[in-house]
Amino acid sequence: MFAAEDKAMTLDELIEDAQRVLRICNACRYCEGYCSVFPALARRLEFTENDVLYLGNLCHNCGSCLYACQFSPPHEFQVNFPKLMAKARGETYRRYAWPGFLGKLYENNGVAVSLISALSIGLLFWLAGAISNPEQFFAAHSDAQGSFYALMPHNLMAGVFGAVSLFVGFALLMGFLRFWPYMGEELADFFKGGPLAEGLHDALTLKNLGGGSDKEGCTYPTEQKSFARKIYHHFTFYGFMLCFAATSVATLYHYVLGQPAPYPVTSLPVLLGIVGGIGLLIGPAGLLWIKTQRDPEFKVPEQTGMDAGFLVLLFMISLTGLGLLAFREGASMGTWLAIHLGFVLALFLTMPYGKFVHGMYRLAALVRYHLERRRPVPGIAPE
Amino acid sequence: MLDTNKTWDLLVVGGGNAALCAALMAREAGCSVMLLEGAPKPFRGGNSRHTRNLRCMHEEPQDILTGTYPEEEYWQDLLKVTGGLTSEHLARITLKHTSMCRPWMYKHGVRFQPPLGGTLHLSRTNAFFLGGGKALMNAYYHSAEQLGIAIHYEAKITDLEIDGDSFKSATFTYEGAEHKVRAKAVVIACGGFQANLEWLEEAWGPAAKNFLVRGTPYNRGDVLKVLLAKGAKQISDAMQGHCVAIDARSPKYDGGIITRVDAVSLGIVVNKHAQRFYDEGEDFWPKRYAIWGRLVAGQPDQIGYSIIDAKAMGKFMPPVYPPIRAKTLRELATKLEINPDALEKTVAEFNAAVRPGTFDHTIQDDCVTEGITPAKTHWALKLDTPPYFGYPLRPGITFTYLGVTVDDKSRMILQDDKPCKNIFAAGEIMAGNVLGKGYLAGIGMSIGTTFGRIAGEEAAKYVRG
Incomplete structure (x- = not known):
């Protein structure tokens, strides 16, 4: 009964092994103080496929339970909980991708693919600009408003990114709308104030990467507790949100105030972009670095590419964005603009089929956790 | 070095x-x-x-x-x-x-x-x-x-x-x-x-x-x-040691805490001849679990079977191995490889001896048997609600x-x-x-x-x- 080899698993093998391990965890429960996964697990006697995917997305992969596990390899029970949960997340991302046939993109959404897509798109922008109007494209530019759009018409840029954003938003929404009922929840329950607020709180503060009841951080990248992952993730997430805010404010400037980009360095959109951009350099670089330091037992080779590809794109967006800011008056502005837009568009296009989606499924799982917490434990005696 | x-x-x-x-x-x-x-x-x-x-x-x-x-x-x-x-x-x-x-x-x-x-x-x-x-x-x-x-x-x-x-x-x-x-x-x-x-x-x-x-x-x-x-x-x-009754399907060594079976006080325990041999409801399980290793060690072939019905499921910590499950006691006995007639007889005698009471697993309740040996002195409920579940038990030594x-x-x-x-x-x-x-x-x-x-x-x- 107890033998799990370390290899790529079919879905049936994954679910079967997860059920075996979840039974072990449920009979043990030593890890209950580490995170939300174990209390959620302890509410159940049997584990369905839905439970496996739910718990997988609730798991933040902090690693504490594997270090503490008396049954981890080489013990014959071969319990590697974080790895199974990582695989369950991978399965979720594939299964709930929209449109469905693109779900298999996760498997080859690695660093190389991300970079190649970004650079190809950048090259297209560059060629479009350089061939159609070389004199203007390679000229030195004044910082005057509208110089970007002299190279790339605003309506084209807004049109392309607007359309892609709508598609991305729709694809993500479709994923959520299928995953949420799959976990057995009513859509209306997602919007219940208390659980939603608590789920958001846990997501935005990364509560589950803060350590267990000791609040001393998580065992990432090594066994010694640290806040490294939490801090780098905050840099990444809040950096991303500031960049997003910069774009949103700029959009308001454009349409409401009638002021086209670029804006002065001291303007709100640029300040937001600079601060966010620095966050997006530090965060992804830090996350990539600690990923290389992590104990190999945690690695799921078929998913490492997806994780790293996403981080590399975020880093490059920020790097090229700051490069564009620095050189926007020089002859290379056109090139910087093309490459930057290439990375941004590549990120957008891969968003629904890459690591980005973890945030949405994680939030869904956290909200569900807080919904469940309010319900009586089914069928288990208080003793 | x-x-x-x-x-x-x-x-x-x-x-x-x-x-x-x-x-x-x-x-x-x-x-x-x-x-x-x-x-x-x-x-x-x-x-x-x-x-x-x-x-x-x-x-x-x-x-x-x-x-x-x-x-x-x-x-x-x-x-x-x-x-x-x-x-x-x-x-x-x-x-x-x-x-x-x-x-x-x-x-x-x-x-x-x-x-x-x-x-x-x-x-x-x-x-x-x-x-x-x-x-x-x-x-x-x-x-x-x-x-x-x-x-x-x-x-x-x-x-x-x-x-x-x-x-x-x-x-x-x-x-x-x-x-x-x-x-x-x-x-x-x-x-x-x-x-x-x-x-x-x-x-x-x-x-x-x-x-x-x-x-x-x-x-x-x-x-x-x-x-x-x-x-x-x-x-x-x-011969002294910490010896509890654990699931017989556990590995020979190092199974740890997850091999325990906490269902004993909620049902009956029989030996390979389908006979009960000790009061399953003597005291709260946490106070009694440590004697059951020895009790099972004293039975023929050192094996016992904890048997419960659907009423008990979910009222104890879930053991690591799924229970052996059957719609009838006969079928359960066959699956456990014990004599079906003997198990039916044991359960019938037990059920007939159960006195009415108010079941409460959190106190030493008044659900008792009368007129059988060994008696079950708390939490005695008839085994009458299918499906029935069985866990095979062996003595499990933690340390000597x-x-x-x-x-x-x-x-x-x-x-x-x-x-x-x-x-x-x-x-x-x-x-x-x-x-x-x-x-x-x-x-x-x-x-x-x-x-x-x-x-x-x-x-x-x-x-x-």
Whole structure:
């Protein structure tokens, strides 16, 4: 009964092994103080496929339970909980991708693919600009408003990114709308104030990467507790949100105030972009670095590419964005603009089929956790 | 690097909780310490790896411990389970020690958490380790490495050079070669002998073949044998140990806590002839689980079957192995490979004997049987609601109590009743001094922590004067 080899698993093998391990965890429960996964697990006697995917997305992969596990390899029970949960997340991302046939993109959404897509798109922008109007494209530019759009018409840029954003938003929404009922929840329950607020709180503060009841951080990248992952993730997430805010404010400037980009360095959109951009350099670089330091037992080779590809794109967006800011008056502005837009568009296009989606499924799982917490434990005696 | 050229201040034999407590205490007192653990690194920590809490005396609420657990109550609990097979002096030292040792544990990285789901009854008496015993051992090992204790894994002691009341050197195998190390003192903390099946068979006879070893496979009692041969005064006997009824499908070794079956008090337990043999509802399960290993060991072929019906499902901690399930008792008997007629008869007699009552698993309720032997004195409900479920049971030994006698400085006592100068024993190898019989949840870690710390401290005093 107890033998799990370390290899790529079919879905049936994954679910079967997860059920075996979840039974072990449920009979043990030593890890209950580490995170939300174990209390959620302890509410159940049997584990369905839905439970496996739910718990997988609730798991933040902090690693504490594997270090503490008396049954981890080489013990014959071969319990590697974080790895199974990582695989369950991978399965979720594939299964709930929209449109469905693109779900298999996760498997080859690695660093190389991300970079190649970004650079190809950048090259297209560059060629479009350089061939159609070389004199203007390679000229030195004044910082005057509208110089970007002299190279790339605003309506084209807004049109392309607007359309892609709508598609991305729709694809993500479709994923959520299928995953949420799959976990057995009513859509209306997602919007219940208390659980939603608590789920958001846990997501935005990364509560589950803060350590267990000791609040001393998580065992990432090594066994010694640290806040490294939490801090780098905050840099990444809040950096991303500031960049997003910069774009949103700029959009308001454009349409409401009638002021086209670029804006002065001291303007709100640029300040937001600079601060966010620095966050997006530090965060992804830090996350990539600690990923290389992590104990190999945690690695799921078929998913490492997806994780790293996403981080590399975020880093490059920020790097090229700051490069564009620095050189926007020089002859290379056109090139910087093309490459930057290439990375941004590549990120957008891969968003629904890459690591980005973890945030949405994680939030869904956290909200569900807080919904469940309010319900009586089914069928288990208080003793 | 293995350094056997110098004479170490302290050699610690073993690598579980007691061993690490001793090593850390001695190192803190300035001793040079070498620690030899027999197990490979992933399995270090002996049975401490499988533990989860420390039974703590406290006169007032302490962080995660609710209410109070005064010395006298703790002592009475211990007296009850051991039936008096305990040294009151050493026991009271242990109890008092548990009320003050946790800040030191915390300093070395051990963290505590509120009681786990399904263990609320222990929130007053037991302090749970965050992440369990392996997390505790990881913390101690990390601290030991930071402090410069020389730790070697897969180092197996083959002989001890003892001159009268004094330890001189230890011989051990390590990385395929034999080595000898000298030390001014030694702490022996390498557990009992539960994984030594031949030894178990000597004590229990052929029945031992059907025992499962729930604890670590590395405790073979080799060093204990050497000590007994070289004049140590024995404590307890080879048939005493912490022996619970575990799922018969568990692995031969190292199944740990998850192999337990908590369904006993909610149904009936029969032997291979489908006969009941003991009152399943004698007392709360946490107070009685430790006697069922012995009870099953006393049955033919050392096997039992815990049988419940649908009413009980979900009212106990879920065991690791799924129950064997059937729509009828006949079908269940067939699946369990016991006589269907006999099981039907046993259940019919039991059901007929059940008196009406108000079932409440959280108190000693009034659901009893009348007119059958053995009676079921609480929680007796008819087995009448399919599906029926069965869990096969075997005796599962966690650790044995046969060991060496110690004094209150954790010094090993010789057959002439005199303590050794520089040989200390701690943990399961001397647990029999305090726990001669029975078990009390969390007491193993209490004894290990107490005498591990005392041994380290006293060894340092001896070495450094």
